[in-house]
Amino acid sequence: MKITVHRKAHFNAAHRLHCKEWSDAKNKAVFGKCNNPNYHGHNYELIVSVTGQIDKKTGYVIDMRLLKELIKEEIELPFDHKNLNVDVPEFKNTNPTVENIAVVIWQKLKTKLPQDKELSITLYETPRNFVTYFGE
Amino acid sequence: MKITVHRKAHFNAAHRLHCKEWSDAKNKAVFGKCNNPNYHGHNYELIVSVTGQIDKKTGYVIDMRLLKELIKEEIELPFDHKNLNVDVPEFKNTNPTVENIAVVIWQKLKTKLPQDKELSITLYETPRNFVTYFGE
Amino acid sequence: MKITVHRKAHFNAAHRLHCKEWSDAKNKAVFGKCNNPNYHGHNYELIVSVTGQIDKKTGYVIDMRLLKELIKEEIELPFDHKNLNVDVPEFKNTNPTVENIAVVIWQKLKTKLPQDKELSITLYETPRNFVTYFGE
Amino acid sequence: MKITVHRKAHFNAAHRLHCKEWSDAKNKAVFGKCNNPNYHGHNYELIVSVTGQIDKKTGYVIDMRLLKELIKEEIELPFDHKNLNVDVPEFKNTNPTVENIAVVIWQKLKTKLPQDKELSITLYETPRNFVTYFGE
Amino acid sequence: MKITVHRKAHFNAAHRLHCKEWSDAKNKAVFGKCNNPNYHGHNYELIVSVTGQIDKKTGYVIDMRLLKELIKEEIELPFDHKNLNVDVPEFKNTNPTVENIAVVIWQKLKTKLPQDKELSITLYETPRNFVTYFGE
Amino acid sequence: MKITVHRKAHFNAAHRLHCKEWSDAKNKAVFGKCNNPNYHGHNYELIVSVTGQIDKKTGYVIDMRLLKELIKEEIELPFDHKNLNVDVPEFKNTNPTVENIAVVIWQKLKTKLPQDKELSITLYETPRNFVTYFGE
Numbered sequence: 001m002k003i004t005v006h007r008k009a010h011f012n013a014a015h016r017l018h019c020k021e022w023s024d025a026k027n028k029a030v031f032g033k034c035n036n037p038n039y040h041g042h043n044y045e046l047i048v049s050v051t052g053q054i055d056k057k058t059g060y061v062i063d064m065r066l067l068k069e070l071i072k073e074e075i076e077l078p079f080d081h082k083n084l085n086v087d088v089p090e091f092k093n094t095n096p097t098v099e100n101i102a103v104v105i106w107q108k109l110k111t112k113l114p115q116d117k118e119l120s121i122t123l124y125e126t127p128r129n130f131v132t133y134f135g136e
Numbered sequence: 137m138k139i140t141v142h143r144k145a146h147f148n149a150a151h152r153l154h155c156k157e158w159s160d161a162k163n164k165a166v167f168g169k170c171n172n173p174n175y176h177g178h179n180y181e182l183i184v185s186v187t188g189q190i191d192k193k194t195g196y197v198i199d200m201r202l203l204k205e206l207i208k209e210e211i212e213l214p215f216d217h218k219n220l221n222v223d224v225p226e227f228k229n230t231n232p233t234v235e236n237i238a239v240v241i242w243q244k245l246k247t248k249l250p251q252d253k254e255l256s257i258t259l260y261e262t263p264r265n266f267v268t269y270f271g272e
Numbered sequence: 273m274k275i276t277v278h279r280k281a282h283f284n285a286a287h288r289l290h291c292k293e294w295s296d297a298k299n300k301a302v303f304g305k306c307n308n309p310n311y312h313g314h315n316y317e318l319i320v321s322v323t324g325q326i327d328k329k330t331g332y333v334i335d336m337r338l339l340k341e342l343i344k345e346e347i348e349l350p351f352d353h354k355n356l357n358v359d360v361p362e363f364k365n366t367n368p369t370v371e372n373i374a375v376v377i378w379q380k381l382k383t384k385l386p387q388d389k390e391l392s393i394t395l396y397e398t399p400r401n402f403v404t405y406f407g408e
Numbered sequence: 409m410k411i412t413v414h415r416k417a418h419f420n421a422a423h424r425l426h427c428k429e430w431s432d433a434k435n436k437a438v439f440g441k442c443n444n445p446n447y448h449g450h451n452y453e454l455i456v457s458v459t460g461q462i463d464k465k466t467g468y469v470i471d472m473r474l475l476k477e478l479i480k481e482e483i484e485l486p487f488d489h490k491n492l493n494v495d496v497p498e499f500k501n502t503n504p505t506v507e508n509i510a511v512v513i514w515q516k517l518k519t520k521l522p523q524d525k526e527l528s529i530t531l532y533e534t535p536r537n538f539v540t541y542f543g544e
Numbered sequence: 545m546k547i548t549v550h551r552k553a554h555f556n557a558a559h560r561l562h563c564k565e566w567s568d569a570k571n572k573a574v575f576g577k578c579n580n581p582n583y584h585g586h587n588y589e590l591i592v593s594v595t596g597q598i599d600k601k602t603g604y605v606i607d608m609r610l611l612k613e614l615i616k617e618e619i620e621l622p623f624d625h626k627n628l629n630v631d632v633p634e635f636k637n638t639n640p641t642v643e644n645i646a647v648v649i650w651q652k653l654k655t656k657l658p659q660d661k662e663l664s665i666t667l668y669e670t671p672r673n674f675v676t677y678f679g680e
Numbered sequence: 681m682k683i684t685v686h687r688k689a690h691f692n693a694a695h696r697l698h699c700k701e702w703s704d705a706k707n708k709a710v711f712g713k714c715n716n717p718n719y720h721g722h723n724y725e726l727i728v729s730v731t732g733q734i735d736k737k738t739g740y741v742i743d744m745r746l747l748k749e750l751i752k753e754e755i756e757l758p759f760d761h762k763n764l765n766v767d768v769p770e771f772k773n774t775n776p777t778v779e780n781i782a783v784v785i786w787q788k789l790k791t792k793l794p795q796d797k798e799l800s801i802t803l804y805e806t807p808r809n810f811v812t813y814f815g816e
Binding site for chain 1 (some may be wrong): 157236238263
């Protein structure tokens with residue numbers, strides 16, 4: 001009897017889309033206003049989804065307090081009120097698109113979760129643009 | 137040509153997380169403030185998702201008025217403004233975690249739906265904690 | 273490394289549920305107030321979900337500006353502030369239920385997307401009634 | 409000790425913006441796509457706000473069940489799944505802009521409320537366009 | 545130059561509407577399912593609104609971290625995961641309607657805020673029922 | 681017969697809270713993580729509220745298309761995907777707190793609106809922190 005539990009979290013960050021292998025002109029052409037060298041920013045809303053068996057005694061897939069704490073330690077503290085390009089090592093050489101941020105979040109959380117749990121991530125860059133990553 | 141139709145509903149209920157096989161101390165340690173013996177409560181927001189073929193004549197997977205009525209009879213009337221632990225027989229011996237409530241809802245609705253429809257349930261305990269159950 | 277990107281859009285339209293093969297009495301019985309011959313209407317909220325590989329250079333599955341423009345051209349311009357039954361050719365002989373509208377949207381967008389992308393559509397007729405279509 | 413209680417409701421309707429005193433060309437110029445002669449439509453979300461004293465015994469400003477029933481009788485039944493221009497007498501000679509609909513709703517509800525209650529109306533035509541009317 | 549800052553918070557609680565001066569029959573007649581002796585519950589969503597001058601140096605009306613902490617101490621800790629009727633002294637002799645809860649919250653916060661600030665409270669009992677209290 | 685029409689808009693921007701008259705240490709103490717010298721950012725959601733008489737012919741307080749265009753020209757184009765501290769002249773010497781941003785928006789829009797309209801601004805920095813400015 002597998003079920004998926006979801007936990008919402010959020011962080012506010014600055015970023016800039018930029019490909020270091022390209023000229024400024026090409027970056028401007030491809031990324032438009034998202035390439036602003038002075039950065040812009042977003043309220044990222046995150047949904048962490050964990051799938052597993054329901055424990056017979058607790059009735060839990062996972063203790064939500066532990067999941068909340070894990071998200072705080074691994075994602076909110078290092079990402080919140082940060083400049084993703086400058087302050088967060090994972091994006092030193094990775095363009096912080098919402099796709100790549102979701103993959104990084106998935107990878108950081110996956111290693112900390114029990115191996116028998118499946119993980120997926122939904123990340124809202126804005127209420128109108130978001131991604132889902134299942135880790136395939 | 138299969139498609140999934142979703143219908144939102146809601147009920148407001150009190151509950152308490154508690155495992156009868158455990159001591160009060162262990163219950164307190166595991167469930168924390170959710171173990172309050174005087175209960176707390178939630179506005180549960182429910183999404184019922186039914187998958188099937190689109191009927192050629194009606195253009196419906198299922199008549200939403202019937203689905204709305206079914207949810208009202210099976211879920212809203214017995215659960216709304218109730219104490220799940222005390223008033224709802226399904227939770228006499230089942231800890232009313234959001235996971236277990238979703239499984240109970242799925243089971244109650246599944247037996248009433250035509251056999252060729254697939255069913256999944258999304259249940260929000262709060263806007264920040266929710267589950268999805270596909271009935272596997 | 274496959275990921276799904278989602279883009280929200282919206283259009284406001286009038287419609288009437290009606291099966292031309294049926295008598296007025298049967299239409300009234302089946303579709304109720306949705307059969308009003310003078311039409312009613314909705315704010316349709318649309319989520320277009322595109323799945324594919326993340327491009328190494330851009331960090332994109334698809335350029336969201338292109339996706340936004342595609343949705344505008346294919347869906348918003350022909351559907352927004354229209355009477356679906358009267359003004360939109362796809363519904364001349366197809367009952368504009370939310371199921372059928374989602375299938376039409378999927379078909380219109382699918383032919384315009386690169387072949388290696390998967391497409392699914394979530395369409396809200398109201399905040400309480402919505403559908404998801406993944407393609408056959 | 410005055411307090412304001414708010415109750416949400418909703419109705420789905422077709423309408424067309426049109427000024428009978430103007431030529432078709434002027435109507436088209438002023439109202440644009442909202443002037444479509446075949447109509448378009450919206451999910452109207454309504455917030456009814458009633459201000460008054462808290463009753464010492466009930467703790468209520470007004471019984472929400474009565475307010476809900478009043479909104480159903482006066483607004484939802486006559487407006488829901490209707491064409492405002494064609495089916496609703498109040499808009500036979502009044503352009504059904506969201507401003508005018510809000511005023512009509514205020515007038516209909518005000519006469520049914522106890523005289524010592526103040527009334528205001530918030531009406532969403534879309535999640536992006538809405539009005540508030542205090543009845544001044 | 546006065547401006548209003550708003551901070552959202554939330555707590556989940558059980559309650560029962562009941563007037564001790566009335567018979568059980570009258571309570572049942574007036575409060576209906578809200579009178580369930582076993583309690584039901586809600587996710588209360590709270591908006592605390594503070595009006596004042598913008599400080600020239602900070603650009604703040606009030607430090608949001610202090611306001612967040614104040615709400616946590618005065619409201620969230622004593623109310624969250626509690627039975628309002630049983631666990632919260634303010635409702636020992638006051639019916640915990642959403643109107644009365646809002647007044648209690650206003651009174652608790654008002655005494656802790658600087659005297660030159662105005663305070664109002666919006667409290668959602670459900671997404672469909674809510675109140676606003678500006679103080680006497 | 682005065683009524684208020686509201687229009688939603690949005691912009692995504694980076695910013696940093698900093699008082700130039702203070703030492704780095706004092707800035708850090710007062711603004712905490714909001715003082716990050718590398719900036720962070722937000723999705724600002726804006727509600728522009730215009731109060732006036734309903735025009736007898738149009739049924740409008742103001743043509744929403746004009747209001748939408750005004751917000752785009754005056755606010756969205758100069759603020760969206762910008763670094764407020766660096767790219768936007770109004771914040772060269774003004775700390776871009778949500779309070780101050782709201783005042784700047786009010787001032788920019790007020791001069792462009794007809795004199796007989798009243799204006800208020802609600803600006804969300806996050807879904808949990810927001811301000812309302814009436815221009816007193």
